[in-house]
Amino acid sequence: MSIDFIIAAFITVVGLTTPILLAGLGELVVEKSGVLNLGVEGMMLIGAVCGFALTYTYGFDYPGIAPWGGILAAAAGGALSALLFGFLVLELNSNQVATGLALAIFGTGLSSLIGQGFTGMIITPFGSIFPDALATGRYSQVIFGYSPLVYFALAMVPAVHWFLNRTRAGLILRAVGENDLSAHSIGYSVKQVRYAAIAFGGAMAGIGGAYFSMVITPMWAEKMTAGRGWIALALVVFAGWRTGRLLAGAFFFGVLMTLELYAKASGFSLVPSEVWAAMPYLMTVVALTLISRRETAGGNAPACLGKPFLPTA
């Protein structure tokens, strides 16, 4: 195994880690506020198509800023679709699991609709913004060879951790997720906090989705996130709602997915490559089972996760 192979593999792992890390961080914040949004997959797809559409449309005239606009569009698309979910579960008290699943399906359909005119188009990948010498150097690419989104995702890990554990707003957010009725009786607006968390989660999922359409394969294809939204959900549970473990978990999934790619490409594998392909989904089933067993599993799960907020007074 040559050093070049290891470098290439590592870069692939980082690339596959980034979108689920972004979506997972967003979902972590949402779940910490007591809301279970299963629609990550849908929000990622909406983000992917929004980001691609804007970048493609303005890419020729404004090549420098169009990708940044694309990222903003992806965040906005994800956040808007999340707010639709938020309206349903916070105002109409609809069942969060059912509504989240509906959002996942809705997002898949809506992204296909928006993306109809963009199928087969190609944009310049939103790659490294460092000088070529650094970005493509044999060793320096390990540090400098990534899209700005990778650094953003990595920076968000300590940022989210700091926000949740060191700021007053984060304390209130955790309080709302821990005991919504108490937070309400003390005088915090449970709905406002949850809307904000849901919008943040949607924006992060949207950016995670855009990583597919703007960085990995710089083109739009239906269902191109290929179930990564579900993996992000599983990740939050496996991480025990902790940011550090989320990063480790995302990297672990990244390795799994890289192995899958390698198995497919080389045709050499101990188990059929389909087993690798199925692995993330199996993990998802396990994760969702763990969520529903959280009362006995204990740990760091927010006590109000997935429960409707029904104040009496």
Place this chain on the structure above:
Amino acid sequence: MTTRDTPRLELTGITKRFPGVLANDHVGFAVQPGEIHALLGENGAGKSTLVKMIYGIMQPDAGEIRWNGQPITVASPKAARRLGIGMVFQHFSLFEAMTVLENIALGMDAKIPARELEAKILDVMKHYGLKLEPRRIVSTLSVGERQRIEIVRALLLNPKLLIMDEPTSVLTPQEVDQLFVVLRKLAAEGCSILYISHKLHEIKALCDTATILRGGKLVDTCNPKVETSRSMAEKMIGGSLKDIQRQPGVQFGAEKLVISDLSIPAAGHFGTALKGIGFTVHAGEIFGIAGVAGNGQNDLLLALSGEVLSARPEAVTVDGKPIGLHAAKARRLFGMATVPEERNGHAAVPVFSLADNAILTARDRLGLAKSGMIRAGAAWTYADEVIEAFAVKATGPQAMAESLSGGNLQKYIMGREILQKPAVLVVSQPTWGVDAGAAAAIHQALVDLAAKGSAIVVISQDLDELLALCDTLAVINEGRLSKPMQVAGADIEEIGLLMGGIHGDAQATAAAKEALVHAH
């Protein structure tokens, strides 16, 4: 009335109407600076509504609130806190998975850096002798410690009026004493205290004035030091109080219920493991199990009802027959009936009629279901009989269980079990959230059932209830049961220490008592 300074708080003509109920009808009273003022009344008398208006959670429909002589409107709890009104709720609004410090920070309106806040908290705790560790996670704390968090939270705002809503309902006698020390110190420093309770001896011990409410109306404002507990209770219920009628000189019969070395692992995260529980209840005996909530009472009830099976058949015997491996249905056939704490959803199905609820537990013993078919007529007759015998206020056997008030549903559930003439009856919190009239009826029914030769186990957090009702008493703490003692010669101090976790042996108890005496 002495002509002291202007009252700290003065209410006149406060009226609040809810659909169908007049919760407060022209209520007025005054609280002086530094006064401990009791607000007394049964469930539903309008105490909670009244303090909610003082604390700004609700607005009165009519009437005036004066604060230091100035008429005010309290728009929100935040406004109340700004005025200097603090409140400690009966049900704590705490966040289980967070630390004491984080909990207090969440309750503060002002944004204070964590380090400064911690220093302030330590200050307040030291001044009032409230022991707490700021970095502990709340879920590891006892109920008394949790209440201290709420008190510290209120005291950090330097309140001029502190409202305490039923603060002692979950405390051990020692914790009550400690609380009273804090409250007296606060009052001595000029803080007024509005103390809501229905425990009359506490009010006599603590309060300067008592305002009694009944059915939303002010009945009397009196001096509890002069009144007797009985006279205040009669004002509270608006009639004469019935004592429990016992037949004198009753001898216990044979052993009915024998529990021996009953151990059950903890169920889930919040369960308590039962460790080697053993006791014997004779025919005609009422056996009380005291303890602070969450020490295994629920687990014990489930183990007795048959919802959780024992490891050995001999762990639970009724009339000498081992039934430890039998489930609830079979245990009922052996004559063991149980009434759990939670009325709606455990003892009764809320959306079932009273007749249908009767079928659920009486189908085998009274033949309300035969060869798989429900005998609706028999069920109806039986439900009617229970309603009649226990004076349940309901429209009839067709009434939904959820439509009954807590006290009436409890009377119905108790009646449903008692009229089946069980050999053994186990009840948990029989009068929790039940008004004094209904509680007296339930107590009398239990005493009568025992007189007819049944063995009765009463699990309750209300020590007064157990002392009044039981012949024998044991204390449960962390899943262990103390040695049974005769209620007639029981030592309250010792019971309190057992509730607080000092186990069994006489030496440790004596040592703890000694320490307590020195501390005073």
